[in-house]
Amino acid sequence: MSIPQQITKTHATGNDFVVYADPDGAYEPTPDEVRFLCDRHFGVGADGLIRLAHPADVSDLTPEQVLACEDGGAAWFMDYRNADGSLAEMCGNGTRAVTLFAQSLGLAPKPDEGAFRLGTRAGVKTLTPLGAVEGLGRDVFRVEIGAWRIGEIGEYEVTIPGTAGSARGTFVDMGNPHVVAVLQDGIATLPAVEDLDLAVKPQVLPVIESDQNVEFVRVDGTDEETGEGRATMRVNERGCGETLSCGTGLCATGVTLRALTGIGHWTIRVRGGVLRVDVTDRDVTLTGAATIVGRVTLEPRG
DSSP states (O other): SSSOSSSEEEEEEEEEEEEEEEEOOOOOHHHHHHHHHHOOTSSSSOOOEEEEEEEGGGGTHHHHHHHHHHHOOOOOOEEETTTSSSBOOOOOOHHHHHHHHHTTTTSHHHHEEEEEEEEEEEEEEEEEEEETTTTTTTEEEEEEEEEOEEEEETTTTEEEETEEEEEEEEEEEEEEEEEEOOOOOOTBOOOOOOOOTTTTEEEEOOOOTTTTTEEEEEEEETTTTTTTEEEEEEEEEETTTSOOHHHHHHHHHHHHHHHHSSSEEEEEEEEEEEEEEEEEESSSEEEEEEEEEEEEOOOOOO
């Protein structure tokens, strides 16, 4: 196998990952190995795999991307693969999970020790460890996800095969593609967020060539005086299906809700927990917890 014998299982608000460090660049996984490890019956089980490596040891990166990591102060890179073995540009929850893992190895600062710069295929991200935060959990990190781009509001039609109704979706680019469907009276006829069958891959029209994550959102309350909002979200991720949380999906949701309501600060509940999203004209930050579940020793495979 081109993966080490020792791996670690982590999650960030239920979005779970197989993680390992590869400081010598010796363990770049194959798609088959990713699918095996992420399989919930025959492998360890995860929504994706993260290899923590030096940028120069990630084979699909261009020299310009490697240089951008160096210029951005990122000695380490989040080499993220979806559960189906495909490469992914970015994973907001994955950045927190792999940074907690890096902390456990002494490679990333702990609370009050400064920030950690992490390379991703969507650029260098800065993570600040906050420790325990009321309402969000322990081992909380604030991630500067960065710039966003939003398309025309409600440009896409979103349906779920086998479920009656539809919703209007808005495209948001967070370094990876999202379509956010807000389920509210007058613009959606799908069931309530809690009742959706997201084991089935949603359909988006017009078709987006790169495929996309799809978020379904309900606004639970807003306070114009404080500029705060509350929402509930579920997500179907390309490459792995429904996950309990999606960091970039939460950010795309915050961007869409800000465009609709003018409110830029959101506490969003997903099936895996509660996170904070803060949106400005220029960028987004995501704040939430991460957890190390345990260390796993793999048996040799013939």
